[in-house]
Amino acid sequence: MTFLNEFLFGIYPYIAGTIFLIGCLVRYDREQYTWKTSSSQILGGKHFLLGLNLFHVGVICLFFGHLIGLLMPHSWYPYLGLTPSTKQALAMTAGGIFGTLAFIGMTILVHRRLFNPRVKATTSKNDVFILLLVYVQLLLGLATIPVSAGHMDGSVMLLLADYAQSIVTFKAGAAAHVEHVHWIYKLHIFLGVTTFLVFPFTRLVHVWSVPVKYISRSYQIVRQRA
Numbered sequence: 001m002t003f004l005n006e007f008l009f010g011i012y013p014y015i016a017g018t019i020f021l022i023g024c025l026v027r028y029d030r031e032q033y034t035w036k037t038s039s040s041q042i043l044g045g046k047h048f049l050l051g052l053n054l055f056h057v058g059v060i061c062l063f064f065g066h067l068i069g070l071l072m073p074h075s076w077y078p079y080l081g082l083t084p085s086t087k088q089a090l091a092m093t094a095g096g097i098f099g100t101l102a103f104i105g106m107t108i109l110v111h112r113r114l115f116n117p118r119v120k121a122t123t124s125k126n127d128v129f130i131l132l133l134v135y136v137q138l139l140l141g142l143a144t145i146p147v148s149a150g151h152m153d154g155s156v157m158l159l160l161a162d163y164a165q166s167i168v169t170f171k172a173g174a175a176a177h178v179e180h181v182h183w184i185y186k187l188h189i190f191l192g193v194t195t196f197l198v199f200p201f202t203r204l205v206h207v208w209s210v211p212v213k214y215i216s217r218s219y220q221i222v223r224q225r226a
């Protein structure tokens with residue numbers, strides 16, 4: 001196994017994970033006023049809400065799809081009527097649908113950020129960086145689909161799931177699972193891990209603050225001026 005493979009897929013995820021957790025804790029503790037989505041809705045922009053909603057529906061489904069799909073033990077597949085091959089097909093279909101939704105949404109958001117003068121004037125380099133990182137990551141995810149279509153036996157999907165499970169359970173030798181997979185999967189994993197690394201330093205921290213109480217909270221009373 002090459003040192004680079006071991007470093008990028010065996011060690012780097014733990015460096016990124018540590019920075020992610022400690023960075024979020026420190027920012028939450030010390031920089032409360034910067035813990036926000038930095039909403040730009042007030043600045044308008046054609047199709048903004050369409051783009052934002054498409055992106056969020058897509059990316060949230062992708063997040064849970066990856067979480068469940070990669071971390072579910074292989075021994076559970078038969079209980080859900082799945083074989084490695086059908087599970088791969090399911091992952092490709094769901095990933096394809098939600099990836100496309102998120103990609104269309106992000107295309108609208110990136111276009112608005114870069115070309116709407118009012119939005120551009122309030123945009124930092126950090127905003128552009130994180131938007132483009134997520135955009136490229138979405139593209140890479142979609143680009144894995146035709147590669148996966150070349151081997152529908154589920155073998156690569158099992159390797160990727162073994163890799164993710166080894167990483168989260170601190171098993172030695174995780175990087176060996178992905179050593180020989182296509183570079184597009186490797187790049188997708190690398191960029192995904194990098195997203196965790198930069199997460200605490202960007203507006204992505206808003207993901208922690210998912211407003212779960214929104215559904216059950218009391219109505220806000222809004223009165224018109226007399």
Ligand code: HEM
Nearest residue numbers: 037038039040041056059060063109113131134207210211
């Ligand atoms: C957990 C549920 C989530 C909620 C409630 C949420 C909510 C929001 C809100 C309110 C905004 C600001 C929109 C505005 O400008 O008015 C926003 C923007 C954004 N969110 Fe989320 N979000 C969630 C999850 C995510 C996830 C998982 C990602 C993953 C990458 C993400 C990435 C972004 C990005 C990149 C923006 C900036 C869009 C732009 O201004 O162009 N969000 N989100």
